[in-house]
Amino acid sequence: MSAALNGLTILAVCAGAFFFLAGTVGLLRFPDTLSRLHALTKADNLGLGLVVLGLLFQAEGLLAALKLISVWLLALLAGATVTQLIAHTARPSGPQA
Amino acid sequence: MAFDIGLALLVLGVGAWTVAARDTFAAVVGFVAYGLLLALVWVRLAAPDVALTEAALGSGLTGGLLVGASTRLRRAETRAVDERQPATLRLAAAVLCALVSAGVAAIVLLLPEPAPTLAPQAMVNMAATGLGNPVTAVLMAYRAIDTLLETVVLLLALVGIWSLAPDRVWGGVPGPRHQAEPDGRLTFIAQLLVPVGILVGIHIFWIGSVAPGGEFQGATILAAMWILAMMAGLVDAPAVSRRWLRLVLVAGPAVFLTIGLTGFAVAGSFLAYPEPHAKLLILMIEIPVTLSIAATLALLVAGPPERA
Numbered sequence: 001m002s003a004a005l006n007g008l009t010i011l012a013v014c015a016g017a018f019f020f021l022a023g024t025v026g027l028l029r030f031p032d033t034l035s036r037l038h039a040l041t042k043a044d045n046l047g048l049g050l051v052v053l054g055l056l057f058q059a060e061g062l063l064a065a066l067k068l069i070s071v072w073l074l075a076l077l078a079g080a081t082v083t084q085l086i087a088h089t090a091r092p093s094g095p096q097a
Numbered sequence: 098m099a100f101d102i103g104l105a106l107l108v109l110g111v112g113a114w115t116v117a118a119r120d121t122f123a124a125v126v127g128f129v130a131y132g133l134l135l136a137l138v139w140v141r142l143a144a145p146d147v148a149l150t151e152a153a154l155g156s157g158l159t160g161g162l163l164v165g166a167s168t169r170l171r172r173a174e175t176r177a178v179d180e181r182q183p184a185t186l187r188l189a190a191a192v193l194c195a196l197v198s199a200g201v202a203a204i205v206l207l208l209p210e211p212a213p214t215l216a217p218q219a220m221v222n223m224a225a226t227g228l229g230n231p232v233t234a235v236l237m238a239y240r241a242i243d244t245l246l247e248t249v250v251l252l253l254a255l256v257g258i259w260s261l262a263p264d265r266v267w268g269g270v271p272g273p274r275h276q277a278e279p280d281g282r283l284t285f286i287a288q289l290l291v292p293v294g295i296l297v298g299i300h301i302f303w304i305g306s307v308a309p310g311g312e313f314q315g316a317t318i319l320a321a322m323w324i325l326a327m328m329a330g331l332v333d334a335p336a337v338s339r340r341w342l343r344l345v346l347v348a349g350p351a352v353f354l355t356i357g358l359t360g361f362a363v364a365g366s367f368l369a370y371p372e373p374h375a376k377l378l379i380l381m382i383e384i385p386v387t388l389s390i391a392a393t394l395a396l397l398v399a400g401p402p403e404r405a
Binding site for chain 1: 282283285286289290293
């Protein structure tokens with residue numbers, strides 16, 4: 001049972017790491033601010049989400065699991081807001097439009 | 098092992114990059130990344146209390162202050178980049194920094210094996226403080242004077258920032274007035290995040306007596322929530338001459354000092370607690386200190402008064 005759980009953890013965390021890598025490559029390689037932001041959100045949403053999912057299989061008790069999920073939800077909320085703010089400032093028509 | 102070496106190299110690399118960056122804003126971004134990596138190093142060294150403090154204060158709050166400073170400096174920036182210090186001065190600075198680094202490295206490398214430690218004594222006497230976290234016992238009981246001085250230093254820093262205000266706005270309101278947009282993104286996140294953040298801040302403060310956490314880390318989160326509410330325009334910054342604000346700012350150090358002086362009468366020395374009441378007294382200090390630190394940190398970020 002624990003071997004199966006460990007396997008699931010490794011699978012999910014590796015998948016999460018892949019999205020972090022993809023997001024970073026996108027951040028470095030994409031041509032303009034909006035595309036770069038698009039790449040970055042993949043690291044926050046899917047990357048961190050999959051890492052948290054992997055760690056859930058190792059969580060001790062319900063409280064620890066809930067804390068992990070809250071970390072992901074708070075990062076989602078902050079990430080989405082900051083992305084919106086940066087995009088709003090960076091778009092070609094300017095922040096006022 | 099490989100992870101630790103990689104982490105150490107990454108810290109050194111980001112540190113060197115931060116020093117070498119010519120653009121102030123880029124250097125600040127490097128500094129924040131450096132602080133977050135340093136927090137990871139503290140976690141690897143099994144010091145989660147220090148890691149929390151580094152992430153919250155060293156990287157987060159100091160990073161915020163530096164971003165503000167670099168934005169204000171932006172107008173003067175072009176001249177600063179062209180200006181190069183004479184080679185002798187730069188060489189002297191490099192030699193001095195290298196000497197300090199070499200000295201610190203030598204001290205660490207020359208420590209006897211095992212390194213001298215007070216950790217066993219700290220653990221043995223912890224029951225007398227009524228606390229369950231040895232780090233908090235050091236900060237609030239064994240070396241309480243350091244913590245007292247830290248709270249006073251923060252207050253002095255705030256006085257320093259306030260004194261940058263021009264005479265006509267002295268005692269006025271710090272920073273620009275942020276207008277709340279009813280459908281704005283910042284308004285949305287402030288309304289959603291601030292209640293959660295206040296809860297997390299109180300939790301981090303409260304848990305400090307038995308687990309990693311404490312007043313500085315909790316206060317930083319509380320300060321961040323106040324800053325967020327101010328930036329979103331949900332609340333305006335208070336005028337720095339307000340009586341209640343001044344009271345909140347000095348309450349922590351004042352209560353700390355009063356209980357410390359009472360120690361002479363009831364327990365024989367400065368900042369000594371009579372044993373059966375140690376936990377209660379520490380809590381009586383910690384609550385106003387947390388509020389004072391939170392208010393001081395938020396106002397440090399808000400900056401000098403700009404409006405009457």
